[in-house]
Each structure stands twice: as C-alpha cells, then as structure tokens.
Amino acid sequence: MLELISAYFDNMDPNWYKDEACTPHHMFILMTRGNAVYRLNGIEIPLSKGDLLFIPKGTLRAARNSPEGPHQKYSAQFEVPNFARFPIAAEHSGRTFRSTQYEYIKQRFMLLNQQWFGRLPHYKMICEGMLMELIGCLAREAKEERFHSIKLRLMKEVRQYILAHYREAIRIEQLAKLIDRAPNYVTQTFKEVFGATPITYLHQVRIQAARDLILNTHMTMGEISEYLGYSDQAYFNRMFRRIMGHPPTRIVE
Template sequence: MLELVSVYLDDMDPNWHKEEEATLTDILILMTHGRVHYMLNGETLTVEKGDLLLIRKGVMRAGENAQEGAHQKYSVHFHLNERGHELFADAGTHLRLKARSYDYMKQRFAILTQQWFGQRMYADVICTGIAHELLGGFLQETVESRFTSVKLRLMSEVQNYIAAHYREPIRIEELAQLVDRAPNYVTQSFKEVTGLTPISYMHQVRVHAARDLILNTRMTIREVSDFLGYSDQAHFNRVFKKMMGYPPSSLIREVQRRS
C-alpha cells in the first residue's frame, strides 16, 4: 500500500516553522504535545495533542508553533501505490481526526521512530510494517469516527461475545439481551460498524477456525464441522466455500502434499 520515505520527530523546538512549499509525499502526523498552526492550500488549520492529520502529496503547506510555545509530533512520509490511492480517494487535500486509540498510536509511532533512527538489522522491514499498521489504524479510525462511542462499545461487546461463543448456536435475541437493545438495532448497528451481520461474523470466525483445524490437526472435515457447531456438513461446506472461495476438501489435499 505504501513506500516508506522518512520518519520524523519534532521535539519541542521553540523556533519550529515551515515555509510554504508543496509536499513531496503523503504525510501522516500524530500530535503528542502542544499545538501547531498549519496553512494547507490557503486553509488555516490548528492541530493539537491527540490529533491525527493526513496531508496529501502536492498540498501547499506552511506551519508554525502556536503562541503558547513549542510542540511535539511524530510524522511518517510515504508514497502510496494504486491501492493506497483508492483507499484515500475521498480524503481531499487533508484529513484530520481525534485519535480514539491515542496511547496505542503514540506507542507505535515511538517504536517506528526508534527503529528508523536505530537502523538495526531488518529495521526497514519492521518500519514498513509499522507504517502500514499506522495507516491501517488511521483508516479504521476514519470509519469509526462516524459512530458514537456508545455504539462502538456495544458492538465491541457483541463482537467479543461471538468470538467467545462461536461454537454455540447464537441468536440475535440473545445478543440483543446482552447489550439491552432491540434485535433490529443490534443487527443494523453491527453491520454499520463491522460491515457484516452478527451471524455472518460468527460464520467468518468459524470458517477461519476451521481452516486452522484442518491444516494443523488430524480432524476430518466432518469432525471439524461438528466441533464448530454445524449439524449439517453440507451446510458447513457451502459456508466455507462462499467465504474462502474454495471447498474445505482442498485443504486436505494441501495437508497431504506436505506429508
């Protein structure tokens, strides 16, 4: 999705400022202290602690410390490939949001910076991986920013419950009782947040568990089907093929080739 170009830590420089010029890469910034005033294509934008800011390549950018003094921020500079441009097609010149997972994002930016400047063996592989993770996290946060914290918390409870009980029969009414909401609310909200209905999510968890069991145990497909709560193996086969694009029997052939 991206080619990593550089990583920076601006660390409490009282004289920090940036003359106006076009950005040569896409930039993802996390503010960790203070405030910065940016001018982006003529638009004034103030960024403060906890903000994530994506600035697109080619944007005319200038910046300076806010009046109260110096700031601290991490930034990662990168080129997007075709897939990346598709994902950020609606971002415009820039995109700012308040990081919901601020502490985690700060930790990952810090590790990225340590690896980048430490230049230990395979640091380039680690840095590229973390940069992808940060950009993926930013994309998730842009989606989740559309929902209230209450809805996200309730749907997280539903998700965790399904992950813990996926081998059991799960009914929408049961999930609705779990979060004290109407069944229609749970179905619609879960799909808004995850892109799947609760039942489709349950099948997805089951299918990934099935793949692991077939590849790494001596269980037959029927035994896996029964273990995961499917009373009908034919139904399990249909669900598996629909989600994975191939039948579970093809995994058996892969196991046989290994042995």
Template sequence: MLQLFLVCVDDMRSNWQIEEARTPYNIFILVTKEKLTYTIEGVDVQLEKGDILYIPRNKLRGGRNHPDGPHQKYSAHFHILQPDAFPFLQVEHFCKIRTRQLDYMTQRFVVLLQQWLGHLPQYQIISQGILSELLGHMGREAEMTVYSPAKIKLVKTIQTYLIQHYRETVSIPRIAELSGRSPNYISQTYKEITGLSPIAYIHHLRIQTAMDLLINNHMTIGEISDYLGYSDQSHFNRMFKKLMGGPPSSVKR
C-alpha cells in the same frame, strides 16, 4: 508497499513553524499534546491532541503553533508504492480524523521512532511494517461511521474505565456488570472497534507508562513492575519486550 523517508517528533518547540511549500512525500501526523494549525492549499486546518492528519504528496503546506503555545506531534513521511493496498489514502486534498485510541497510536509511533533512529538490523522493514499498521488503524477509524452510536459510546465507556484502573487487576465481568452487557459482548465489541482486546489495551497503557518512568524516573525496574500491577517482574519484562522490541534494561541504564 511503502517507502519510508523520515520519522520525527516535534516536542513542544516554541519556535515551530513551516513555511508554505510543496510536500515531496505523503505525510501521516498524530498530535499528542496541545494544538497547532496547518495550512493546506490555502485552507487552515486546526489540529489538537488526538487528531490524525494525512496530507498527500505535492500539496502546498505550511504550519504554525497555536496562539496558546507549542505542541507535540509525531509524523512519518513516505511514498506509496502500491496505491491499491491503501485505498483509503486515495484522497484529493487531505484527511483529518480523531482517533479513539490515542494511547495505543502514540505507543506505536514511539516504537516507530525508536526503530527509525536506532538503525538496528532490518530497521527499515520493521519501520515500514509499523507505519502500515498505523495507516491501517487510521483507515479503520475513518470507517467508524458504520458502527452504531451505542457501540461507540460503550467503547468510550470501557476505555475510560481501563484508563482509570489500568494499574489494578481488571475484571471483564466487572466491566460487563457496570455496563449492563455480557462479558463476551464487552470483549468482542471493544476488539471489533479498536482492534485490541480490553486486556491488550491495558498492557499497552502499562508499557507506555513504563517507558516514561524508565526514562524520567529513578525507580528500579522491579519498582516499576510493582507500580504497574504486574504479579512478577518476569511477566513485566516479557510484555515490555513484546510491545517495545527490547527488554526494560535496554532503556534503563
């Protein structure tokens, strides 16, 4: 359905700039830090942390940092081999939306980048599968207007709570009590809109934090497991391998 050509990250490059030129591929972009500006067919598109931008192929595109400074973003460049499989991508100019699940989308893009750069067996199939998932989430979020403002507000409230308490033992009944809703309604509504259960989202937050700690900290794997609230290291190892494709030891050398 997709043919992937390039996955990359622009990580706070002070000299980042793209001269205007036609794009040979479709481009999917996720901004994870700060701001930047794209110019697409003469139209300036302002982007900031949490924004997704889709640019169809053969569009005149340029880009530059925001005056405030550099930014961080992930991007995937690809061809669509079966357009009917991605009807939400059949746009004439470009599509910009704001994601409601930035942490999850970032974590998936990190895995996509690792697979693409690692060149392990079957990396192309795995990478194209992850990109299809990311595009599917984009399509779902583009249709979020079908959800009531009350549901959207509830999900934002739940997500804020989870981000603040993800290292603790989170109780769905406790969230339900704080929100004035039933536990079943909390779980069903959150998954309906984000595609993840609240508990699954917590694990994604924990494992994303674990990746950062493994790369940038001197903590041992056991210390990271305890810090993130796992009852035992074997549980942490299983969740890390499930979400990242390999054990923590493959990152912590």
C-alpha cells in the same frame, strides 16, 4: 506497496517553522503535545494533542508553532501508488481527525521512530509494516459507522473504565458485569471495535504509563511495576518487552 521515505520526531523546538513549499511526499502526522498551525493550500489548520493529519503529496504547505508555545509530534513521509484509492485518503486528506486509540497510535509511532533511527538490519521493512498497520487501524476506525450505536457506546464504556482503573486488577467478568453482557461478547466486540482484547488494551495502557514514569520520575522498576498493578516484576518486564519490543531498562541506558 507503501514506501517510507522518512520519519521525524519534533520535540518542543521553540524556533520550529516550515516555509511554504510544495510537499514532496505524502505525510502522516500525530500531535502528542502542545499546539501548531499548518497552512495547506492557503487554509490554516490548527493542531493540538491527539490530532492526526494526512497531507497529500503536492500540497502547498507551511507550518509554525502556535502563539502558546512549541509542540511535540511524530510524522512520516511516504510514497504509495494510486493514493486516491489508499485507505482513508479521500475521507481525511488535508484535515484533522482523532483516533479512539490515541495511546496505541502514539506508541506505534514511537516504535517506528526508534526503528528508523536505530538503522538495524531490515529496519525499513519493519517501519513500513508499522506505518501500514497504523493506517489500516485508522481505516478500520473510519468505518465505525457500520457498528450499531449501542455496541459502540458499550465498548467505549468498557474502554473508559479501563483507562480510569488500569492500575487495578481487571477481569473480563468484571467488565461484562459493568455493561450487563456475556464475557465472550465483551472480548470479541471490544476487539472488533478497537483492534485488541480488553486485557491486551489494559496492558498497552499500563506499559505506556510505565514508559512515561521511567522517563519522568525517579521511581525504580520495582516501584513502577507495583504502582501499575504488576505484583511480579518479571511479568512486568515480559509485558514491556512484548509491547515495546525491548526491556524497560533500555530506556535508561
């Protein structure tokens, strides 16, 4: 059973660095902005936005901002019995890799940190569940080679269309026509490959965009709702709460 030891959010600290030391716990890192350089057992590993990194317990670790400037990242330290048999440990320990579900991984890390620092009842159990989910999703993704290359190509085409048109009304029939497949095939296969149905993924992308707009613009909730394709603000509020775990107004409180 995984035990979460700590969670961190490093946010553009220009003086950030870590002296070389032995890593006391297993670490999982997601870079969300900027660049950093890690040195693991004497080997330098550059990190940039979208990179994920597993660092096994006992690794000699040092880190610093890149010469280009500071960075932003989420990280979690955890313990788990028999790490060698833990999902994706052998394949990804000590090297960077990327997920096809970056926005979802980022969202889950953000929620994990909110729960960790909020310290509400049962927060630790919730956080450990989120971290297990993240690692499980990535373990599944690491097995993508079992999917036929045509299936992967088609689903990536669907995902790219959603990312390019997420503000528009998108129907399953529309996606099915895009790749010349049946609607049921699109729904089931997309979920098999990416862990969510196309419509669920569409809402995840929209709500992550909503969060960024709330934090970085002066748009009202109604304007954001309409901008992202929600004609009904009440529906937008429900989707935001369902995906983020709290109403959009909490971000600006």
